[in-house]
Amino acid sequence: MSFDLSEFLTEGLISSIDNGLISSDLATVYAGNYLVKSLITQAQVTQVSDAITAYKTAQVSATVDNSNVQ
Template identity: 85%
Template sequence: MKLDEFLTEGLISSVNNGLIQPELATVYAGNYLVKSLIAQAQVTQVSDAITAYKVAQASADKTAADQAQRQEVNRTSAPEDTLK
């Protein structure tokens, strides 16, 4: 594995595993680009992966919020249903 591949894959997996914040990965990618350790295409690859991560996180957050809301509705309506 080449250094540029290692750095790119490392940034992407670190974001996906929650080891570093997406914003910090962007900074690292920019620094690697300036130092010619990775190419612009790899910065784009990191950026695309970060976008996908954020979309997945937003979806997971919405799903969790929807589930919590359903549980709250079920919890508050349960006593009334059991009395019937």
Template identity: 90%
Template sequence: MSFDLSEFLTEGLIDSINNGLIPSDLATVYAGNYLVKSLITQAQVTQVSDAITAYKAAQASSTIDNSNAQ
């Protein structure tokens, strides 16, 4: 069994975004730095970007739902 660093970094960023542990802007910076250092691929940066978009959409939806409930 081998360790895949690029998968670990990508999953870590996505999990951190989804759990609200790091701001999406910081995750974007990390992903860019990892890409420049060839630690992750462009496809993985796209995965992180898609996760950020989904997280922001979920947050916006949650905000709308909360304001409608009041």
């Protein structure tokens, strides 16, 4: 079993987004930098982008749900 740096970086970014540890803007910058340095692929950048979209959608949904409760 070998270590896959691109998978590690991609999963780390997605996990950080999902847990609110870094902003979506910062994750986008990191993903872009990793892509330029050939540390991750375009497909992995797309995975990060999809995770950002899902996180933002969940945040909006939670905000709407909370405003309906009040």
